[in-house]
Amino acid sequence: xxxxxxxxxxxxxxxxxxxxxxxxxxxxxxxxxxxxxxxxxxxxxxxxxxxxxxxxxxxxxxxxxxxxxxxxxxxxxxxxxxxxxxxxxxxxxxxxxxxxxxxxxxxxxxxxxxxxxxxxxxxxxxxxxxxxxxxxxxxxxxxxxxxxxxxxxxxxxxxxxxxxxxxxxxxxxxxxxxxxxxxxxxxxxxxxxxxxxxxxxxxxxxxxxxxxxxxxxxxxxxxxxxxxxxxxxxxxxxxxxxxxxxxxxxxxxxxxxxxxxxxxxxxxxxxxxxxxxxxxxxxxxxxxxxxxxxxxxxxxxxxxxxxxxxxxxxxxxxxxxxxxxxxxxxxxxxxxxxxxxxxxxxxxxxxxxxxxxxxxxxxxxxxxxxxxxxxxxxxxxxxxxxxxxxxxxxxxxxxxxxxxxxxxxxxxxxxxxxxxxxxxxxxxxxxxxx
Amino acid sequence: xxxxxxxxxxxxxxxxxxxxxxxxxxxxxxxxxxxxxxxxxxxxxxxxxxxxxxxxxxxxxxxxxxxxxxxxxxxxxxxxxxxxxxxxxxxxxxxxxxxxxxxxxxxxxxxxxxxxxxxxxxxxxxxxxxxxxxxxxxxxxxxxxxxxxxxxxxxxxxxxxxxxxxxxxxxxxxxxxxxxxxxxxxxxxxxxxxxxxxxxxxxxxxxxxxxxxxxxxxxxxxxxxxxxxxxxxxxxxxxxxxxxxxxxxxxxxxxxxxxxxxxxxxxxxxxxxxxxxxxxxxxxxxxxxxxxxxxxxxxxxxxxxxxxxxxxxxxxxxxxxxxxxxxxxxxxxxxxxxxxxxxxxxxxxxxxxxxxxxxxxxxxxxxxxxxxxxxxxxxxxxxxxxxxxxxxxxxxxxxxxxxxxxxxxxxxxxxxxxxxxxxxxxxxxxxxxxxxxxxxxxxxxxxxxxxxxxxxxxxxxx
Numbered sequence: 063x064x065x066x067x068x069x070x071x072x073x074x075x076x077x078x079x080x081x082x083x084x085x086x087x088x089x090x091x092x093x094x095x096x097x098x099x100x101x102x103x104x105x106x107x108x109x110x111x112x113x114x115x116x117x118x119x120x121x122x123x124x125x126x127x128x129x130x131x132x133x134x135x136x137x138x139x140x141x142x143x144x145x146x147x148x149x150x151x152x153x154x155x156x157x158x159x160x161x162x163x164x165x166x167x168x169x170x171x172x173x174x175x176x177x178x179x180x181x182x183x184x185x186x187x188x189x190x191x192x193x194x195x196x197x198x199x200x201x202x203x204x205x206x207x208x209x210x211x212x213x214x215x216x217x218x219x220x221x222x223x224x225x226x227x228x229x230x231x232x233x234x235x236x237x238x239x240x241x242x243x244x245x246x247x248x249x250x251x252x253x254x255x256x257x258x259x260x261x262x263x264x265x266x267x268x269x270x271x272x273x274x275x276x277x278x279x280x281x282x283x284x285x286x287x288x289x290x291x292x293x294x295x296x297x298x299x300x301x302x303x304x305x306x307x308x309x310x311x312x313x314x315x316x317x318x319x320x321x322x323x324x325x326x327x328x329x330x331x332x333x334x335x336x337x338x339x340x341x342x343x344x345x346x347x348x349x350x351x352x353x354x355x356x357x358x359x360x361x362x363x364x365x366x367x368x369x370x371x372x373x374x375x376x377x378x379x380x381x382x383x384x385x386x387x388x389x390x391x392x393x394x395x396x397x398x399x400x401x402x403x404x405x406x407x408x409x410x411x412x413x414x415x416x417x418x419x420x421x422x423x424x425x426x427x428x429x430x431x432x433x434x435x436x437x438x439x440x441x442x443x444x445x446x447x448x449x450x451x452x453x454x455x456x457x458x459x460x461x462x463x464x465x466x467x468x469x470x471x472x473x474x475x476x477x478x479x480x481x482x483x484x485x486x487x488x489x490x491x492x493x494x495x496x
Numbered sequence: 497x498x499x500x501x502x503x504x505x506x507x508x509x510x511x512x513x514x515x516x517x518x519x520x521x522x523x524x525x526x527x528x529x530x531x532x533x534x535x536x537x538x539x540x541x542x543x544x545x546x547x548x549x550x551x552x553x554x555x556x557x558x559x560x561x562x563x564x565x566x567x568x569x570x571x572x573x574x575x576x577x578x579x580x581x582x583x584x585x586x587x588x589x590x591x592x593x594x595x596x597x598x599x600x601x602x603x604x605x606x607x608x609x610x611x612x613x614x615x616x617x618x619x620x621x622x623x624x625x626x627x628x629x630x631x632x633x634x635x636x637x638x639x640x641x642x643x644x645x646x647x648x649x650x651x652x653x654x655x656x657x658x659x660x661x662x663x664x665x666x667x668x669x670x671x672x673x674x675x676x677x678x679x680x681x682x683x684x685x686x687x688x689x690x691x692x693x694x695x696x697x698x699x700x701x702x703x704x705x706x707x708x709x710x711x712x713x714x715x716x717x718x719x720x721x722x723x724x725x726x727x728x729x730x731x732x733x734x735x736x737x738x739x740x741x742x743x744x745x746x747x748x749x750x751x752x753x754x755x756x757x758x759x760x761x762x763x764x765x766x767x768x769x770x771x772x773x774x775x776x777x778x779x780x781x782x783x784x785x786x787x788x789x790x791x792x793x794x795x796x797x798x799x800x801x802x803x804x805x806x807x808x809x810x811x812x813x814x815x816x817x818x819x820x821x822x823x824x825x826x827x828x829x830x831x832x833x834x835x836x837x838x839x840x841x842x843x844x845x846x847x848x849x850x851x852x853x854x855x856x857x858x859x860x861x862x863x864x865x866x867x868x869x870x871x872x873x874x875x876x877x878x879x880x881x882x883x884x885x886x887x888x889x890x891x892x893x894x895x896x897x898x899x900x901x902x903x904x905x906x907x908x909x910x911x912x913x914x915x916x917x918x919x920x921x922x923x924x925x926x927x928x929x930x931x932x933x934x935x936x937x938x939x940x941x942x943x944x945x946x947x948x949x950x951x952x953x954x955x956x957x958x
Contacts, residue, residue: 115893148833151832151833152833152834153833154894187893187894188887188893188894189883189887191878191879192837192883192887192894195837195840196834196837199836199837200833200834200836200837219724219725220724220725220726221724222724222726222729246893248893248896249893249898252898280920283920283921284919284920286812286917289812289915289917289921290812290896290917292915292921293813293818293819293896293897293898293900293915293917294892294893294896294897294898294899294900295832295896295897296896470913470923473921473923474913474923474925477765477920477922477923478765
């Protein structure tokens with residue numbers, strides 16, 4: 063009988079990181095590379111699929127023959143009509159978006175076929191398994207309605223079959239970037255809610271009136287919403303105006319001031335491993351190439367090189383050609399925002415763009431910025447529905463997160479200070495910030 | 497559902513240990529054939545099952561194995577691979593996922609304890625008195641000669657001084673070292689006859705009509721339907737998993753002097769004073785009264801009241817802060833928008849204190865080792881224990897608490913915070929590490945038939 067010798071002595075761990083060198087994952091997923099994470103400690107951020115508190119999910123699934131028109135209609139309804147109340151209340155999604163892809167080539171039983179697929183990308187907080195569990199338990203109707211158009215969708219209950227389905231169809235990002243890795247969707251919303259309060263304190267602080275500032279501070283602190291924000295919660299849900307704005311003005315690819323850009327470029331034969339290795343070697347965090355591209359909230363590169371075939375016999379098919387997915391969510395401030403963003407990206411990335419897309423078919427190469435921009439534009443795939451977990455531009459979000467931390471520090475110190483000392487302490491803490 | 501097969505399920509799984517003294521013997525097997533003989537003998541004569549006549553017994557014995565222990569017994573590689581990844585990796589291998597960094601990093605654990613030294617099994621003894629514990633332990637030692645080395649031992653003793661007794665005379669309640677009544681609240685499990693009629697709000701799973709039902713047995717015991725309606729993933733062959741569970745062991749050192757100093761110092765500024773501050777950190781009064789109970793509810797000894805409460809009318813944490821220890825560990829129905837997910841993260845706790853109490857009023861450490869042997873049982877270590885430890889206790893985001901950690905279990909040298917909501921909120925900060933990991937490991941606690949099966953495998957092993 064085969065035996066496995068006790069491997070206790072190989073349970074090593076990296077110094078300082080608290081990061082095991084052995085297998086990771088285990089939140090119910092069968093593959094490695096899955097990126098559930100626990101408490102917010104940057105040192106634990108070792109997975110290519112994570113960026114601080116955010117985890118990237120990229121899922122590609124085939125569609126039933128009637129799937130494309132059905133999904134386009136369902137996603138249109140989500141974009142314009144659905145109140146999205148539960149998804150917002152769950153508050154663990156930064157941005158999530160759906161693209162219906164037509165004409166993605168791949169070998170089928172009778173040779174090369176043109177398939178239709180659903181590409182789902184999400185930036186979420188917390189554990190993968192909990193995210194899937196929330197799909198199954200809390201936003202079940204919405205997910206059921208959407209996934210009904212997908213080939214092989216097993217339903218949501220029991221969740222185990224759905225977890226397996228997601229595992230089979232998910233891809234791990236080779237490179238993933240977040241502009242604010244310390245922020246969760248809840249913290250960002252809460253910090254945004256506090257921004258107005260901070261501005262309201264600035265007025266009495268500037269009037270050189272210690273008593274007035276103290277009163278304003280204690281009144282502010284007595285508000286349950288402010289207490290909740292300081293603790294780490296978000297309270298305000300979008301109202302009727304926001305809903306009506308979506309009903310009448312929602313656009314493809316966009317939500318509020320956020321735009322989701324998705325491009326699929328075919329990889330040259332034989333260059334998949336080289337491309338994947340290069341993307342994995344890219345510096346992470348604020349040294350990521352995407353950190354220099356103005357207005358980027360999140361960005362990722364994913365290599366799609368296989369497709370799970372759900373009908374019997376179940377199997378993985380090799381995608382030929384493989385595709386490189388680049389997707390980013392960035393700020394839109396004008397009608398030319400996409401052009402401006404791509405312009406900024408190809409010029410900032412420079413030779414890095416060549417190193418990445420140079421492995422793809424048809425890349426125009428160095429020198430011609432306009433041609434490189436056009437290449438990405440030509441390979442763009444529409445996002446039929448973009449869910450944004452919060453409003454705001456990158457700079458505002460970063461500033462709000464820092465201000466929230468400062469406000470908490472101030473609140474802690476303030477509880478041992480006499481009222482007349484509060485104003486000076488506030489001005490010292492927020493000098494030049496509000 | 498099927499009735500639980502109590503004559504196959506080990507004793508610790510069904511009833512909270514009714515004895516006040518425990519000993520953990522951590523073993524490393526020698527020759528595999530002898531280990532098989534020993535296992536067969538233990539399964540047939542020594543292991544206590546939940547179905548045994550309990551009234552007249554003075555001790556109980558439970559037996560669990562590590563993944564390395566299963567491998568040592570000759571379990572086939574495909575069977576070993578059928579165990580979940582977190583069990584295979586062991587607690588050290590899962591340190592990052594658990595948030596065991598900083599002061600809790602395995603680098604700082606006891607060098608010869610579970611997790612840091614190769615280990616195959618643990619024998620868990622519970623006894624009515626220290627004398628009975630010693631007698632039972634000697635019997636185990638006699639049978640272990642030439643079979644296994646005892647690589648570590650750990651005693652646990654309930655702190656019962658001044659603690660009230662529960663409604664069952666044979667079930668003493670106990671305090672933990674910080675001075676709070678402990679082990680009060682456990683989920684009610686479906687299919688356990690003696691608790692089926694006790695169901696009260698907050699004890700099981702909240703249904704859509706507002707009533708509460710028992711937690712499905714499969715959340716704790718393998719082989720039975722869980723909250724998804726199907727049995728949780730189980731090792732193969734099924735005989736190995738049926739009636740088994742996973743056991744998590746963590747030796748937690750409590751710095752009682754630091755806790756008292758913190759409460760005294762911070763309590764000077766807190767409007768309610770030090771005692772109220774300590775209660776807000778824990779979520780209960782020292783006598784076990786949950787803060788979540790509406791004003792006017794006074795309870796000290798009725799453990800039904802200590803267990804039966806909800807947070808539904810205290811969602812903002814005005815009575816019990818959302819960050820309080822017991823609320824983090826089991827948020828019941830107090831998680832906005834996500835309360836349906838809570839039932840997937842429940843545990844049976846079977847812990848016991850160790851070390852002598854620090855005399856009342858002492859604010860300086862006396863150098864004695866004391867703390868809690870945290871032991872829990874669950875059908876999925878990753879989904880249940882690791883989620884609670886990593887997401888609810890060592891992080892705050894999923895509960896709306898930002899980056900704050902549990903006020904009692906924080907391992908951050910920089911200190912963590914607790915926000916106490918009120919007319920004016922109070923921030924307890926910084927809270928230094930008060931509880932520190934000393935060692936820990938994951939075990940599989942098989943049913944008795946599975947133990948016999950493992951003994952058979954060991955005999956067949958070349």
